[in-house]
Amino acid sequence: MENNQPIGIFDSGIGGTSIWQEIHQLLPNEKTIYLADSINAPYGQKSKQEIIDLSMKNTDFLLKMNCKLIVVACNTATTNAIQELRAKYNVPFIGIEPAIKPAATNSKTQTIGILATKGTLNSELFHKATEMYQDTTIMEQVGHGLVQLIEGGKINSPEMEDLLHSYLQPMIDANIDYLVLGCSHYPYLIPQIKKILPEHIQIIDSGQAVARQTQKVLEEKVGVSNLQTPEPIFYTNTNPKVLLEILNGKYTVEQIDF
Incomplete structure (x- = not known):
């Protein structure tokens, strides 16, 4: 089953790029959209309801970009919000939990x-x-x-x-x-x-396991892409300097009001 829509990935900042790298390495034909909600980092000190609200806001953003699957590349968001996300949205979610x-x-x-x-x-x-x-x-x-x-x-x-x-x-x-x-x-x-x-x-850490689970869900439920080396897209709502450094300056990062 073929599906060239992008994979959406969000985190409370730049950390989830460690998960993105594993996904990108395992699934190089998949287009990826990464959202860094750095302005609200870290999620770990927020209340459960705040984490749920931010996770839904991130999901809404990625669904507007036509994402076929969403990776919650944040342990705090997964452990506090993934059940609510799965209940609300009709799209597969991959979570990340401590191994x-x-x-x-x-x-x-x-x-x-x-x-x-x-x-x-x-x-x-x-x-x-x-x-x-x-x-x-x-x-x-x-x-x-x-x-x-x-x-x-x-x-x-x-x-x-x-x-x-x-x-x-x-x-x-x-x-x-x-x-x-x-x-x-x-x-x-x-x-x-x-x-x-x-x-x-x-x-x-959980990176490789998350990438393998993403591949499994794509193959079994959503459909895989056959795009040739698609360019990943990165968004952040703070200064993109640190995100660019983490990515070794290889990709463009767009700063957005979000």
Whole structure:
């Protein structure tokens, strides 16, 4: 089944581009439209209703662009709003949740760490996921300040290094052997995190799993595109400088009032 309409992807900022990259790599013939709601980042500190409202606003924008499927490339928006989105809109949604299952299943020390936003860790969906692994100690850490530093273009700053040390050292001391990144911004911190973690601790994020699920839904329900190297479209409602840097200046980014 062929369908050349675009895939819509939204996040509370630039972090979801880590998900976009995995989708773009796996599905190069699909046209993608990425919406960065950076003016409202981070979502993790907002109320559930605010997150739902913003997610619906983002969805409305992408549906106006004729998107055939929407990827919620934000853990906080997925865990707080995806049920409401699926109930309201007649379009498939792909969500992103912390990859607790592979970490808990494969952990030898039965202790894993999760670095995520407050909104994700407090969500009902997250609590349901963790309840399944009673035999595993799950160390939860809210990544206060990390998203703001990433959005501010300060990935390699001393402030980032200090924050990461303070969040990760207690997990190292507790003998975790897996670290789950529970925010789509955080894969951009992997080089920094690797400098702090001992080599045996594995880092897991959800990007590849989301891309595979997107492919599955396209093939089974929506239809795949056969466009030849379509140019992705990026929108942001703040200064596009940091988004352009994350994309290595390869693509154009349009700043919009949104």
